[in-house]
Amino acid sequence: MDPLHEEDLSPVKGLTHMYPDRVLLFSNHECSVYCRHCMRGRKVSDSTERMETADLELCFDYIRNHPEISDVVISGGDPLNLSDSKIDWILENLEKIPHVKICRLGTRNPVTLPMRITNDLCKIIESHNTDHLSIFCNTQFNHEKECTPEAKEAILKLLKAGVSVGNQCVILKGINDDGETMLRLHRKLLELRIRAYYMYDPELIPGSRGFRTPLAKGIQIIEYMRGKVAGMGIPQFVNDLPGGGGKVNLGPNWYLGFHKPSRNHVFRSAVRGTYHLSPEPLDSEYEEFYPEISEDTWSKLLQNSYSAFKGLGPLGEPGK
Numbered sequence: 001m002d003p004l005h006e007e008d009l010s011p012v013k014g015l016t017h018m019y020p021d022r023v024l025l026f027s028n029h030e031c032s033v034y035c036r037h038c039m040r041g042r043k044v045s046d047s048t049e050r051m052e053t054a055d056l057e058l059c060f061d062y063i064r065n066h067p068e069i070s071d072v073v074i075s076g077g078d079p080l081n082l083s084d085s086k087i088d089w090i091l092e093n094l095e096k097i098p099h100v101k102i103c104r105l106g107t108r109n110p111v112t113l114p115m116r117i118t119n120d121l122c123k124i125i126e127s128h129n130t131d132h133l134s135i136f137c138n139t140q141f142n143h144e145k146e147c148t149p150e151a152k153e154a155i156l157k158l159l160k161a162g163v164s165v166g167n168q169c170v171i172l173k174g175i176n177d178d179g180e181t182m183l184r185l186h187r188k189l190l191e192l193r194i195r196a197y198y199m200y201d202p203e204l205i206p207g208s209r210g211f212r213t214p215l216a217k218g219i220q221i222i223e224y225m226r227g228k229v230a231g232m233g234i235p236q237f238v239n240d241l242p243g244g245g246g247k248v249n250l251g252p253n254w255y256l257g258f259h260k261p262s263r264n265h266v267f268r269s270a271v272r273g274t275y276h277l278s279p280e281p282l283d284s285e286y287e288e289f290y291p292e293i294s295e296d297t298w299s300k301l302l303q304n305s306y307s308a309f310k311g312l313g314p315l316g317e318p319g320k
């Protein structure tokens with residue numbers, strides 16, 4: 001099953017062009033692990049889906065003929081399951097396309113086969129991480145138990161090759177579907193020098209049902225994490241919209257709205273749960289942009305939480 005319609009948006013075999021400036025390139029269909037939640041499970045290890053050198057060349061031709069493409073996300077399978085020489089060849093091809101500025105390697109190998117991140121491989125990656133091409137890596141740690149010393153070493157090698165490393169985790173029911181587990185994972189990732197990137201719900205594929213959690217869980221997880229770990233350790237909870245709609249992010253609502261008469265925005269504090277005011281500039285012409293707080297809500301807020309309003313009087317004047 002192809003939950004995201006990646007194949008409909010595929011102008012040539014192995015390439016998905018959904019966003020104007022970015023493409024997803026499937027380099028190969030081998031992987032070091034079979035993840036039960038894998039959204040590309042349909043392709044992994046399927047020999048009919050093999051990407052031949054000629055297929056990859058057609059992908060490079062397409063990218064070469066589309067100057068709007070500046071960012072190539074290489075995924076699979078797992079691109080780091082290819083041989084060093086093949087990786088060298090792919091990166092060399094991308095590096096030679098003047099409008100391609102960024103290349104991202106989507107790989108779980110730092111987690112699942114950290115010994116794959118060899119010095120030789122890092123030398124190859126570094127040799128293409130140049131003035132013309134900036135190489136990033138997005139990996140997938142889903143639990144702090146996966147943050148092994150071996151993984152840490154693999155990540156450090158990538159960083160030393162100039163590769164910025166981010167993490168894309170998947171919420172898995174019964175494994176990491178609560179704020180505390182995700183918080184511990186992301187604190188540990190920062191120790192491994194990995195920045196949080198995305199957090200996903202598993203895609204609707206056969207076999208993923210047991211892992212699926214309500215959408216609310218993802219929002220609650222982010223709500224729990226905010227204030228407890230550095231911002232660079234908080235992923236964006238994204239939903240990859242079915243039907244090729246792309247990704248959108250969802251988050252808790254810290255913003256209650258705008259109180260027009262006093263020109264104040266009302267926020268909820270993530271650390272304290274209290275309400276706080278922040279004034280809109282007097283010369284702003286954006287009053288209509290904000291959801292409005294009714295007088296009713298406003299007076300309730302003042303009654304219930306006035307003492308918590310930070311440093312501002314009820315009409316947004318500096319407090320005493």
Ligand SMILES: *Cc1c(COP(=O)(O)O)cnc(C)c1O
Pocket residue numbers: 016017018019022023024073240247
């Ligand atoms: C996720 C994705 C990308 C990359 O999206 P970012 O939000 O830039 O990480 C590009 N193309 C496709 C088809 C994708 O699904």
